[in-house]
Amino acid sequence: MELYIVSDIGGTQIRVAAHDSSTLSCIDQKKIATQRQGQYPIQRLINLIRDISKDHILKAISIGVPGFLDLEKGIILNCPNIPGWVNFPIRQILTEQFNVPIYINNDANLAALGEWKYGIGQGHKNLLYLTISTGIGSGVIINNQLLLGTKGLAGELGHTTLEPNGPLCGCGQYGHLEALASGTAIKAYVEAQIESGRSSTLSGSINFQGNDIFLAARNGDSLAFEAYQRAGKYLGMAIANFLHIFNPSIVILGGGVTQVGDLLFKPTESSLRDHVIRPEYIDMLQLTKSSLGDDVGLQGALAYLVLNNGNQII
Amino acid sequence: MELYIVSDIGGTQIRVAAHDSSTLSCIDQKKIATQRQGQYPIQRLINLIRDISKDHILKAISIGVPGFLDLEKGIILNCPNIPGWVNFPIRQILTEQFNVPIYINNDANLAALGEWKYGIGQGHKNLLYLTISTGIGSGVIINNQLLLGTKGLAGELGHTTLEPNGPLCGCGQYGHLEALASGTAIKAYVEAQIESGRSSTLSGSINFQGNDIFLAARNGDSLAFEAYQRAGKYLGMAIANFLHIFNPSIVILGGGVTQVGDLLFKPTESSLRDHVIRPEYIDMLQLTKSSLGDDVGLQGALAYLVLNNGNQII
Numbered sequence: 194m195e196l197y198i199v200s201d202i203g204g205t206q207i208r209v210a211a212h213d214s215s216t217l218s219c220i221d222q223k224k225i226a227t228q229r230q231g232q233y234p235i236q237r238l239i240n241l242i243r244d245i246s247k248d249h250i251l252k253a254i255s256i257g258v259p260g261f262l263d264l265e266k267g268i269i270l271n272c273p274n275i276p277g278w279v280n281f282p283i284r285q286i287l288t289e290q291f292n293v294p295i296y297i298n299n300d301a302n303l304a305a306l307g308e309w310k311y312g313i314g315q316g317h318k319n320l321l322y323l324t325i326s327t328g329i330g331s332g333v334i335i336n337n338q339l340l341l342g343t344k345g346l347a348g349e350l351g352h353t354t355l356e357p358n359g360p361l362c363g364c365g366q367y368g369h370l371e372a373l374a375s376g377t378a379i380k381a382y383v384e385a386q387i388e389s390g391r392s393s394t395l396s397g398s399i400n401f402q403g404n405d406i407f408l409a410a411r412n413g414d415s416l417a418f419e420a421y422q423r424a425g426k427y428l429g430m431a432i433a434n435f436l437h438i439f440n441p442s443i444v445i446l447g448g449g450v451t452q453v454g455d456l457l458f459k460p461t462e463s464s465l466r467d468h469v470i471r472p473e474y475i476d477m478l479q480l481t482k483s484s485l486g487d488d489v490g491l492q493g494a495l496a497y498l499v500l501n502n503g504n505q506i507i
Numbered sequence: 508m509e510l511y512i513v514s515d516i517g518g519t520q521i522r523v524a525a526h527d528s529s530t531l532s533c534i535d536q537k538k539i540a541t542q543r544q545g546q547y548p549i550q551r552l553i554n555l556i557r558d559i560s561k562d563h564i565l566k567a568i569s570i571g572v573p574g575f576l577d578l579e580k581g582i583i584l585n586c587p588n589i590p591g592w593v594n595f596p597i598r599q600i601l602t603e604q605f606n607v608p609i610y611i612n613n614d615a616n617l618a619a620l621g622e623w624k625y626g627i628g629q630g631h632k633n634l635l636y637l638t639i640s641t642g643i644g645s646g647v648i649i650n651n652q653l654l655l656g657t658k659g660l661a662g663e664l665g666h667t668t669l670e671p672n673g674p675l676c677g678c679g680q681y682g683h684l685e686a687l688a689s690g691t692a693i694k695a696y697v698e699a700q701i702e703s704g705r706s707s708t709l710s711g712s713i714n715f716q717g718n719d720i721f722l723a724a725r726n727g728d729s730l731a732f733e734a735y736q737r738a739g740k741y742l743g744m745a746i747a748n749f750l751h752i753f754n755p756s757i758v759i760l761g762g763g764v765t766q767v768g769d770l771l772f773k774p775t776e777s778s779l780r781d782h783v784i785r786p787e788y789i790d791m792l793q794l795t796k797s798s799l800g801d802d803v804g805l806q807g808a809l810a811y812l813v814l815n816n817g818n819q820i821i
Contacts, residue, residue, distance in 0.1 A: 261785060261787075263787070270785065270787065271785070318657070319656055319657050319661075335649055335652075335654060335656075336652060336655075338649075338650060340649060340753070341650075341754070342633050342649075342753055342754020342755065343632070343633045343754050343755060343756040343791075344754055344787055345754070346751075346754040346785065346787055346788060347633075347751075347752060347753050347754035348752065349751040349752065349784070350751070350752060352751045352784050353667075353748040353751060353752065354669060354744055354747070354748055354782065355668060355669075355671065356670075356671065357669065357670065357744065364784045365784070366782060366784060430668055430671065433668070434667040434668055437660075437661075437663040437664070437666045437667060438661060438662070438663065438664060438667065438752065439654070439656055439661050440655070440656020440657050440658060440659070440660040440661035441656065441657060442657040468668065468680060470663070470666050470678045470679070470680060471575060471584065471585070471660065473575075473577070473584065473658055473660055474660060477657075
């Protein structure tokens with residue numbers, strides 16, 4: 194069988210799926226830990242692709258990477274979760290290994306494309322996708338095209354300043370959306386408040402995680418509840434900015450943090466309504482959860498491959 | 508002669524130009540005050556178009572309006588400088604009068620298009636235009652297309668929050684770029700500082716204007732100088748946001764306030780450098796003044812007409 198291989202590389206897992214290149218149906222999926230002592234992530238990826246495609250003919254590979262890419266050169270400029278991938282020539286390495294077309298892009302860009310082509314974004318010409326997770330990633334579809342910009346560095350909506358004197362962001366700047374509304378930001382806020390003497394049921398626990406904050410909020414912990422309210426306030430404010438900038442017809446929220454549901458969505462919607470400058474921006478707007486869930490990255494990589502292989506330039 | 512008529516409607520003046528529809532050369536320009544006792548602006552516009560096109564055959568009209576438009580319906584939703592134009596069916600009125608294709612769009616969108624097609628933005632696929640004036644307008648070209656969004660309400664970059672607790676914006680929200688870096692914002696800052704007891708050479712003057720603040724800054728008034736530094740700081744911060752969002756290859760600044768030159772440009776550039784998250788965003792970036800000056804609106808309206816009339820959908 195002739196195969197398209199798609200991959201979603203995360204800080205924790207590398208996922209790979211094999212699709213029949215004529216029907217596009219998925220024939221196999223595999224995953225593996227990204228890091229393991231003594232093995233480079235790229236070698237683990239290559240092994241996984243070899244493994245899933247053995248006994249078949251490989252036609253093309255498409256990969257989503259959680260980092261900054263130079264799309265022209267096919268280089269990963271920086272990938273915060275994989276420390277060795279700085280100015281990393283991933284396309285060249287994979288081309289040498291497999292000698293087929295290699296498509297790479299930012300994982301959140303591909304997620305936007307996945308929702309637009311196969312998910313809840315179908316039929317929307319202007320779409321905004323945000324993934325609220327450890328960080329905040331994003332992808333934008335404008336007029337049925339993926340927003341890439343001059344060098345492919347567009348769509349970094351998590352790295353826009355909302356509070357110039359706000360908390361430090363992972364990128365080194367202050368008060369970015371990511372530093373105010375990501376999972377990391379929610380945890381940092383709870384920690385800082387406890388540190389400053391606020392009481393919380395989380396005070397005693399060592400190294401609590403996002404799920405602990407969620408459970409605490411659900412059980413009436415006012416600090417935990419407030420942490421989500423605060424994240425939602427900033428997220429709604431940021432989405433209002435993005436509506437004024439892009440005027441999309443759908444905003445899709447994905448990523449682990451959105452699993453808390455109304456705890457985040459309610460303050461987000463309320464803040465969004467408070468911050469839009471004209472009702473037309475939200476009159477027909479769909480604000481919704483991701484429909485593809487964990488598969489959004491793989492589906493996006495498939496969409497990207499199909500669109501590029503068919504010479505429809507995205 | 509067969510004519511294309513283009514118009515740039517401002518709060519103060521309505522400008523109209525007539526172009527030979529085959530060579531596109533400008534054969535005449537006229538202007539008139541927007542408001543006059545007892546005459547509606549729309550009647551003044553109609554008279555001006557009749558006047559400039561008499562003895563010729565009118566082929567199409569293209570108009571830039573400083574307000575929010577419903578492009579599908581051809582309606583001005585709201586035009587802050589022309590109080591009567593609320594839900595105003597401008598396309599229908601002009602169609603009934605002239606019976607030719609009528610193109611209308613936001614003036615800053617058309618200015619972006621003008622710079623892209625006829626000005627310093629030629630050859631740039633991804634372009635950002637900001638006009639710093641009474642307010643802050645903007646237009647964005649992505650992949651050689653004007654960013655319009657679902658209803659044509661995209662590109663309102665002046666209405667993005669930079670300081671949630673910042674000053675009141677003309678739109679009713681707080682801390683928007685427009686409320687921090689427009690001509691109005693600069694004046695309001697100087698006034699507020701004087702009010703709170705800061706000394707300035709402007710303290711004594713009644714109802715000083717932008718040009719007075721510029722002259723005071725040039726003559727060493729520290730408050731006036733600081734007002735431009737502050738505006739530039741926010742403008743640079745906002746442009747960094749927009750680079751992360753759009754990754755353009757050129758950012759063009761127009762509007763009256765940019766005539767102060769380095770007084771605004773230096774702090775803007777410095778703040779921009781401080782706020783970008785990766786050097787690739789500014790490595791090859793051109794940050795420049797508008798090249799078409801006062802004609803940018805008319806040139807943009809012409810570009811819009813030509814692109815639409817040629818069925819190239821923008």
